[in-house]
Amino acid sequence: MMYGQAERLLELKRLEVEESRNGEKKIFAFTSGKGGTGKTFLSLNIAYALSQKKKILFIDLDQNLSNSNIMINEAPSKTLYSFFHGNNLLQELITETYPGLHFIFGDSGKLGYLKRKNSSISQLFNQMRELEAIYDFIFLDTGSGAGEEIFSVLLNADANIIVTTTEPTAIMDAYVMLKLLNGSGFNGDKAIIINKCIDAVDGKSAFNNLQLAANHFLNEKLNLLGTIDFDHAVSASIIAQELIVKREPSISISRQITELSRRIFEFADVLHDD
Numbered sequence: 440m441m442y443g444q445a446e447r448l449l450e451l452k453r454l455e456v457e458e459s460r461n462g463e464k465k466i467f468a469f470t471s472g473k474g475g476t477g478k479t480f481l482s483l484n485i486a487y488a489l490s491q492k493k494k495i496l497f498i499d500l501d502q503n504l505s506n507s508n509i510m511i512n513e514a515p516s517k518t519l520y521s522f523f524h525g526n527n528l529l530q531e532l533i534t535e536t537y538p539g540l541h542f543i544f545g546d547s548g549k550l551g552y553l554k555r556k557n558s559s560i561s562q563l564f565n566q567m568r569e570l571e572a573i574y575d576f577i578f579l580d581t582g583s584g585a586g587e588e589i590f591s592v593l594l595n596a597d598a599n600i601i602v603t604t605t606e607p608t609a610i611m612d613a614y615v616m617l618k619l620l621n622g623s624g625f626n627g628d629k630a631i632i633i634n635k636c637i638d639a640v641d642g643k644s645a646f647n648n649l650q651l652a653a654n655h656f657l658n659e660k661l662n663l664l665g666t667i668d669f670d671h672a673v674s675a676s677i678i679a680q681e682l683i684v685k686r687e688p689s690i691s692i693s694r695q696i697t698e699l700s701r702r703i704f705e706f707a708d709v710l711h712d713d
Contacts, residue, residue, distance in 0.1 A: 463571065464597035464598060464627075464628075464707065464710040465571050465574065465575065465576055465577055465597060465707070466564075466567060466571075466576075466577045466579065466595075466596050466597045466598075467576060467577070467578055467579065467596065467597065467598050467599075467600055467703070467707075468579040468581055468592055468593050468596035468598070468599050468600070469481070469482040469578065469579065469580050469581065469600050469602060470581045470589065470593060470599055470600070470601055470602070470616060471583055471601065471602045471603065471609075471612070471613075471616075472583070472584070472585060472601070472603070472609075472612035472613055472615055472616040473583055473584075473608070473609060473612040474583040475604075475609075476602045476603055476604050476609055476634055476635075477602065477604070477634045477635060477667075477673070478580065478583075478602040478634075479499075479501070479506060479507055479510065479580050480510065480673060480677065480683075481602055481632060481634060481667065481696070481699075482497070482578055482580050482600075482602075483497065483507055483510055483511065483580075483682060484682050484683055484684045484693075484696045485578075485696060485699055485700045485703060486540055486576075486578050487537065487540055487682045487684050487685055488684050488696055488697045488699075488700035489575075489576060489700045489703065489704065490537060490538070490539035490540035491539065492539075493539065493575035493576060493704070494539050494540075494541075494573070494574050494575050494576075495539060495540045495541070495574060495575065495576050495577075495578060496533070496541050496542075496543065496570060496573075496574045496576070496577045496578070497540065497541070497542050497543070497577075497578045497580065498519075498542075498543045498545075498567075498577065498578065498579050498580070499519070499542070499543070499544050499545035499580050500519070500545060500579050500580060500581050500582065500592055501545050501580060501581065501582040501583075502545075502582045502586075502588060502589075503545070503546055503547060504547055504582060505518075505544060505545030505546055505547050506547065507542070507544065507545070507580060508542070508544045509680065510677060510680060510682070511536065511542075511680060511681070511682060512680035512681070513534065513536060513542070513544070515534055515542075515544040517531070517532045518532065518543075518544045518545055518546045519532065519543060519544070519545050519546065520545075520546045522563070523559055528566060529543065529563065529566040529567060529569075529570065530566070530569070530570060532544075541574075560588070560591040560592060560595065561595075564595045576707070579592060579596060581593065585615065585616060585619055590619065590620075590623055593620060593623075593625065594620075594623055594624070594625055596627060597627055597628070597710065598627050598628040598629065598630065598706070598707075598710060599620065599625070599627065599628075599629050599630075600629075600630050600631075600632060600664065600703075601613050601616055601617070601629065601630070601631050601632070602632045602634055603631065603632070603633060603634070603645070603649070604633065604634050604635045604636075604645075605633060605635065605636055605637070605641055605642065605644070605645040610645055610648055610649050610652075613631065613649055614649060614652045614653065614656075617629065617653055617657060617659065617661075618656070618657060621657055621659070628662075628706075628710055629661070629662065630661075630662040630663070630664045630703075630706060631646060631649065631661055631662065631663050631664060632663075632664050632665060632666075632667065632699065633645050633646050633663070633665075633666040633667070634666075634667045635667070635668075635669045636666045636667065636668050636669060637668070637669065638668060639666055639668075641666075642666025642667075642668075643663075643666065646661070646663050646666070649661065662706070664699060664702050664703060664706065665695070665698065665699040665702055666695075667692060667695050667696065667699065668691065668692060668695065670690070670691065670692040672687060672690060672692060673692065683696070684696050684697060
């Protein structure tokens with residue numbers, strides 16, 4: 440009896456999420472399952488590359504461990520802390536950092552930070568949907584792990600982009616995220632990015648391992664958006680607090696990220712046609 444009630448509640452939650460979505464699919468959540476995959480670095484640089492032709496809103500949802508502002512050397516005056524404490528509307532927190540790329544920053548190390556309940560996440564997405572008319576894409580940078588709050592965000596997003604690396608532990612964590620999303624009733628779209636590869640062959644091999652597990656255990660065919668090579672220039676750009684596609688647009692990794700942004704745009708076009 441208890442199991443049946445739980446299944447019914449899950450189905451009601453899924454239907455509620457589906458009804459909140461409109462025809463266009465613009466909200467993309469970046470997730471990883473574990474730290475150290477380069478998720479924030481990639482999502483920031485992809486957002487900047489896309490912003491050369493589209494208007495992007497980037498929201499840092501890492502629970503009290505946000506660092507996207509540090510990566511671009513910004514000191515925000517207002518953050519999501521104000522929204523979750525009921526002091527500001529979401530649109531009042533937008534920082535227009537670049538012409539086509541705007542931010543809503545999160546927080547790090549705040550005392551008395553409220554745990555976000557499902558109701559506050561729903562309110563967040565309700566206000567986010569109101570901003571869809573202004574932006575071509577809204578990127579959400581989630582925290583690492585697979586906690587309840589993160590999954591509440593992932594279930595509400597139009598698409599989830601899982602960033603992983605070639606390490607076996609990272610591939611396993613990516614598979615776990617896929618499994619949990621399926622088990623949570625997520626009916627949106629999912630795609631994979633393999634980061635920190637030795638080369639394209641290394642990245643494709645890691646993806647094939649993930650695809651084998653997804654085929655066998657989840658009966659799911661995965662969508663590979665692209666692979667990104669390891670490059671020491673990444674560390675240099677993070678230390679300099681500059682986006683690498685802005686700092687060194689002609690180097691190999693910047694070209695790979697720019698190509699990845701094009702593929703995400705094509706991926707979104709397919710979603711809009713569904």
